[in-house]
Amino acid sequence: MTEFGDFISALGEFGLYQKLLVLLISISLLLNPFQMIGQVFMVLDEPHHCNTSWICAIGPNLTEEEQLNLTLPRDADGAYEQCSMYSPVDWDLDSIVAYGLNATEKCSSGWVYPSAQAPSLLTEFDLVCDRKDLNDISQSIYMLGLLLGSIIFGPLSDRIGRRPVFLICMLIRGLFGVGIAFVPHFYVYMAFRCVVGAAEAGIMIIALVLVTEWVGLSHRSKAVLITHCCFAIGQMIVPGLCYGIRNWRLLQIAGSAPVFALFFYIWVLPESARWLVIKGRIEEAKKVLQKAASINKRTLPQELLEQLKPETQPKPGSTLDLFREKHLRKVTLIMVCTWFADSLVYYGLSLNVSGFGLNVYLTQLAFGGVELPARCACIFLLQWFGRKKTQAVLLLLSGLMCLIITGIPEDQPVVSTVLATIGKLTATASFSTSYVYSAELFPTVVRQTSVGLCSMSARLSGIMAPLMLLLEQYHRAIPMAVFGSVTVVVGLLCFLLPETRGTDLADDMGLEDIKGATPQTSGRSLETLSKKGTTKAGGDLEKDNYKFSESKL
Known part of the structure; x- marks a missing residue:
């Protein structure tokens, strides 16, 4: 029986049709690095100290420097402690100034950040001191999403097709990626990130599969390498985007919303002809192969198409x-x-x-x-x-x-x-x-x-x-x-x-x-x-x- 590779050779191993497919896949992968490393720029370390506004009720005329001197301990370098404060007391201001405060405790009323800074993930959800570890934990939750996506979307693409699963993953990435910008709590943020990670994994898996199933053997590594390079280009775009947009919610929208500009993939992204053959959908496979040959300015002989039959796969x-x-x-x-x-x-x-x-x-x-x-x-x-x-x-x-x-x-x-x-x-x-x-x-x-x-x-x-x-x-x-x-x-x-x-x-x-x-x-x-x-x-x-x-x- 004629091997499927013979059909790829006949229509062109890396013709215009395959090059356009690689271009479509590469564009979608340009957006992946933002979800992976974008959070790094949303949680940059910023100066902060405990909120000690309690003393303002006792001394409303205190300057900011006087307030901090009375309520915050200093570290070995003479700087204000970032994660501890003097315990509030019910003394009058003169007693506090005369005797000072000694007992310390962790920040109990939140933190104060430089007012000139744009809102960041760190300042809005207080990812400092005891909550600092939540930043790294959320990155692990995203990686968990990648694992779940590999387990879920890989088999699903074998069952219902590469094209529909790829489009579903892009839709999920766009919806939940933009949705992250409107979350009210950090735990909701982590849950949304997990879903986005799963969608990212599905996109990466199916992108590789589509490229390898459409491109001939002699050009396959080159085609896959092009998509990998676009992922690298995306990594270089991320720092520029993050440098220009410091508000983390606007940044999240800017990094996620462009996926909706790829809505036209619904009409132009092809299904894998090889998958169609394996599933016994021979007539659909013939139409897709003939379209690819036409764009490549090739003609598939009718005798060759008549030999197209489902391949018997070993167990x-x-x-x-x-x-x-x-x-x-x-x-x-x-x-x-x-x-x-x-x-x-x-x-x-x-x-x-x-x-x-x-x-x-x-x-x-x-x-x-x-x-x-x-x-x-x-x-x-x-x-x-x-x-x-x-x-x-x-x-x-x-x-x-x-x-x-x-x-x-x-x-x-x-x-x-x-x-x-x-x-x-x-x-x-x-x-x-x-x-x-x-x-x-x-x-x-x-x-x-x-x-x-x-x-x-x-x-x-x-x-x-x-x-x-x-x-x-x-x-x-x-x-x-x-x-x-x-x-x-x-x-x-x-x-x-x-x-x-x-x-x-x-x-x-x-x-x-x-x-x-x-x-x-x-x-x-x-x-x-x-x-x-x-x-x-x-x-x-x-x-x-x-x-x-x-x-x-």
Whole structure:
């Protein structure tokens, strides 16, 4: 039977139709970084002190400085304490001035902030002192939303289609993203952020699937890379937007409302022809393929279209299958740890952008800028040095940068920021490498399951990364030490993996391609298979990569 890859080749592997599709997907991904890192700019540290207006009832003619001198203790540097105050008393003003106040307590009537500052998330919901941890907790809630979105929208897109789920996720992102700007309480804010995170995960998953299912094999990595680069461009746009709009509610609207400008996607975003074929909707698939061929100025022969039939997919393996075979068990455990470390250091550095001492807007601009060369460099690194060395070395470099930062004095913010930028670059490249490496390491029958398991590990570490930043209250070096040590250990483990550059992709649990196999080659291990230098036929490779494209990334 004719492989589906033959239809993609006939209509053009990366013609005008696919380029327009990649453009549509890329535009939607430009908006994703705002939801991920926008909160960093809404909770910038501001001077504050306890509200001690109680003394105004006793001494209404006191100046602000006199009021603060009488009601606030000072720290070791002589500055007013930000999180404690002298306990209110029912004395007269002369007694307070003569004897002073000694007993202290935590702020009981809220805080006072500079009146000239525009309303921020920090000042409106008092994310200071005992409530400071809510900021990092809310970031973890957003990461929880990413996890839930991966679990919910991935299977849903397999069931009802890529296009409708993508549009639903965009609608949810727009509605709840704008809705965040009107929340009355911080706990409602966190709940809305969780929903937005779930929608963001669905958009990222389906964007990858649509691109990989429409673009031919030889251009697939390039097309996916373009969408990744647009995500990086979005990261560079965020600091400029946040710098220009300081009111957090207006900023939230400005970062979320543009999704409604993409309403025309309802008419122009195509369904995956490959998904239509698998679901047996052959006539719909023919119409979509003919439209794509027409835009690409190609003609699909009628004889070829008549051969379009539902493809028989092999029965997928289960998660338990990954741990039954010794060689698969080792690969699975190491790759789960690799994705965990990738996500931990990536989000750990991204969300700590305000903790390196330099201007937070310039730091984020640098962080977004390094993602472009990082993703582009992956193409050449994987070709020149192979998968194993590239994955291991990139993780080691990321971890080492974090560990070195722990030894940099606080009065050297430039050095810390440069090291963090290098760490973000290598972490980004490592994350991109993991996508490619995982697809090649696992056999077809468990590829979707295995990459889904790895992705879940990454989401869990994404939830943990903001919580790790809370350890900074005990010592500023602890978060970076954790990020660095975990990543270095996992980087060393990657040297135990087999190399997959130029090797045949395995289909069955024995890691041996059934087609053309001989009794002597049956049941080869992954290590043995990795030594083969053969290349699978284009049709089989197309099917393997399609399996990967449906993974819950």
